[in-house]
Amino acid sequence: MLDIKKLRENPEFFRTGLKAKRAETKLDEILANDEKRRSLVTETDLLKAIRNKVSKEIGDLKKNKADASDKIEEMQELGKKIKAMDNQIAELEDQLNSILVTLPNLPHESAPVGFSDTDNVEVSSWGKKPLYTFELKDHLDIAENLGILDMPRGAKISGSGFPLYMGKGARLERALINFMLDFHVEKHNYIEVYPPFLVNRDTAFGTGQLPKMEEDMYLCNADDLFLIPTAEVPVTNIHRDEIMKESDLPKKYAAFSGCFRREAGSYGKDTRGLSRLHQFNKVEMVQFTKPEESYTVHQKLLQDAEDILQTLGLHYRILNLCSGDLSFAAAKCYDIEVWAPGTHKYFEVSSVSNFEDFQARRANIRFRRESDQKVEFVHTLNGSGVATPRLVIAILETYQQPDGSVVIPEALRSYTSFDKIEK
RNA sequence: GGAGAGUUGGCCGAGUAGGUCGAAGGCGCUCGCCUGCUAAGCGAGUAUACUGUUAGUAACGGUAUCGCGAGUUCAAAUCUCGCACUCUCCGCCA
Numbered sequence: 001m002l003d004i005k006k007l008r009e010n011p012e013f014f015r016t017g018l019k020a021k022r023a024e025t026k027l028d029e030i031l032a033n034d035e036k037r038r039s040l041v042t043e044t045d046l047l048k049a050i051r052n053k054v055s056k057e058i059g060d061l062k063k064n065k066a067d068a069s070d071k072i073e074e075m076q077e078l079g080k081k082i083k084a085m086d087n088q089i090a091e092l093e094d095q096l097n098s099i100l101v102t103l104p105n106l107p108h109e110s111a112p113v114g115f116s117d118t119d120n121v122e123v124s125s126w127g128k129k130p131l132y133t134f135e136l137k138d139h140l141d142i143a144e145n146l147g148i149l150d151m152p153r154g155a156k157i158s159g160s161g162f163p164l165y166m167g168k169g170a171r172l173e174r175a176l177i178n179f180m181l182d183f184h185v186e187k188h189n190y191i192e193v194y195p196p197f198l199v200n201r202d203t204a205f206g207t208g209q210l211p212k213m214e215e216d217m218y219l220c221n222a223d224d225l226f227l228i229p230t231a232e233v234p235v236t237n238i239h240r241d242e243i244m245k246e247s248d249l250p251k252k253y254a255a256f257s258g259c260f261r262r263e264a265g266s267y268g269k270d271t272r273g274l275s276r277l278h279q280f281n282k283v284e285m286v287q288f289t290k291p292e293e294s295y296t297v298h299q300k301l302l303q304d305a306e307d308i309l310q311t312l313g314l315h316y317r318i319l320n321l322c323s324g325d326l327s328f329a330a331a332k333c334y335d336i337e338v339w340a341p342g343t344h345k346y347f348e349v350s351s352v353s354n355f356e357d358f359q360a361r362r363a364n365i366r367f368r369r370e371s372d373q374k375v376e377f378v379h380t381l382n383g384s385g386v387a388t389p390r391l392v393i394a395i396l397e398t399y400q401q402p403d404g405s406v407v408i409p410e411a412l413r414s415y416t417s418f419d420k421i422e423k
Numbered sequence: 424g425g426a427g428a429g430u431u432g433g434c435c436g437a438g439u440a441g442g443u444c445g446a447a448g449g450c451g452c453u454c455g456c457c458u459g460c461u462a463a464g465c466g467a468g469u470a471u472a473c474u475g476u477u478a479g480u481a482a483c484g485g486u487a488u489c490g491c492g493a494g495u496u497c498a499a500a501u502c503u504c505g506c507a508c509u510c511u512c513c514g515c516c517a
Contacts, residue, residue: 041474045486052486055498059442068497075497243433243471366471373453374480375471
């Protein structure tokens with residue numbers, strides 16, 4: 001949620017930012033509405049002050065057995081007026097809010113201005129594309145050949161985009177989750193979290209999924225609960241409506257969760273194998289920081305995610321997303337794309353975002369400064385650390401052997417208990 | 424799923440024949456005093472949001488908030504209705 005006070009003070013700044021984010025701006029409507037609302041509030045508060053005062057007088061009169069009927073009558077009239085004005089205010093607030101909640105966060109100044117993913121800027125990379133002396137297969141061919149992934153049966157059970165891992169494939173999936181979670185907890189000092197996978201509307205609103213992205217989530221209608229698209233949603237909401245201690249910041253959480261996405265409108269794109277799924281697993285890192293620290297933390301968060309790929313020996317590149325490609329709530333975001341030699345493509349395995357106070361405003365997450373006891377919104381950040389399906393793609397394709405088998409990266413072997421997947 | 428009890432400020436906990444209750448008291452915390460040190464003691468302070476005056480993120484004022492929402496009333500923490508959550512018992516179940 002954008003800050004209406006700042007918007008009031010500097011609308012042009014917001015207009016420029018929103019335009020870079022490719023958002024429709026109705027700022028004039030918001031500002032006019034806000035103006036009207038404030039004058040009404042002032043007026044109504046004045047009347048309420050009178051009512052409070054006179055009501056006390058009535059109480060005193062009655063106690064002294066004196067006649068108060070004149071005043072009561074007066075207040076009856078006043079009460080009607082107040083009620084009408086309160087209704088008007090509520091209506092104005094509804095209107096104002098309905099627009100405000102659909103406005104995305106502004107891009108940070110260090111995010112390149114641009115329209116689409118072609119304007120994203122590669123800022124760094126690690127490792128390089130490995131060379132092979134034999135003909136490469138893509139992950140689906142490898143996996144089917146090894147019998148570790150059964151997409152047709154997944155489709156039979158649930159529909160397309162629901163993977164069914166079998167045997168060593170299932171074990172590899174579980175190993176990756178444990179490896180990544182242990183890694184972040186033990187090496188990067190995150191607090192491990194195991195969150196609910198179903199969340200209510202307030203929670204989905206807090207991180208910015210609602211109201212605009214409702215169509216992208218699975219809804220359990222009978223209970224009005226959403227299947228989470230990422231652990232970011234429940235984990236960020238841990239501190240919803242709370243005032244945190246300054247000394248608790250930065251707060252670092254790492255959580256595994258299943259992720260469920262309807263991927264509405266993306267049919268026909270990246271459909272092969274594990275590249276785009278309705279259900280997948282991910283370890284997510286979430287941090288709460290003081291405003292002045294968030295961009296330093298953002299860099300560290302990126303490193304924490306990179307660390308996973310480096311340890312697994314996978315080549316990747318990092319993109320600084322342009323304003324137009326940033327998600328609704330993000331001010332800045334790095335995407336990490338891992339190289340898949342068989343598909344000959346980079347796949348996004350992690351998004352590392354700084355939301356500044358955008359989510360904190362929506363979810364009302366604040367902290368108290370020790371110096372002056374003032375309350376402020378925290379900054380929230382998160383990064384995938386990382387999502388498994390495309391990681392599996394990269395592992396299978398990178399470590400495939402001429403005979404169709406796949407060698408397990410060293411760091412994973414204590415988790416898989418095997419060092420090779422073969423027929 | 425059925426029946427009952429509950430939800431007050433950072434915590435504990437008063438407060439129901441509606442009125443001076445943003446809310447007693449205690450604990451905690453902050454500042455000051457006192458004191459070889461510590462502890463104890465004494466004094467003061469200790470919510471958030473919106474809004475106004477103002478050059479002011481300073482100061483002062485107003486409004487709202489006692490789980491959430493609506494209602495009754497001149498006036499509601501206190502009455503009525505709906506909802507959420509917690510606890511207990513029964514049923515069901517991994």
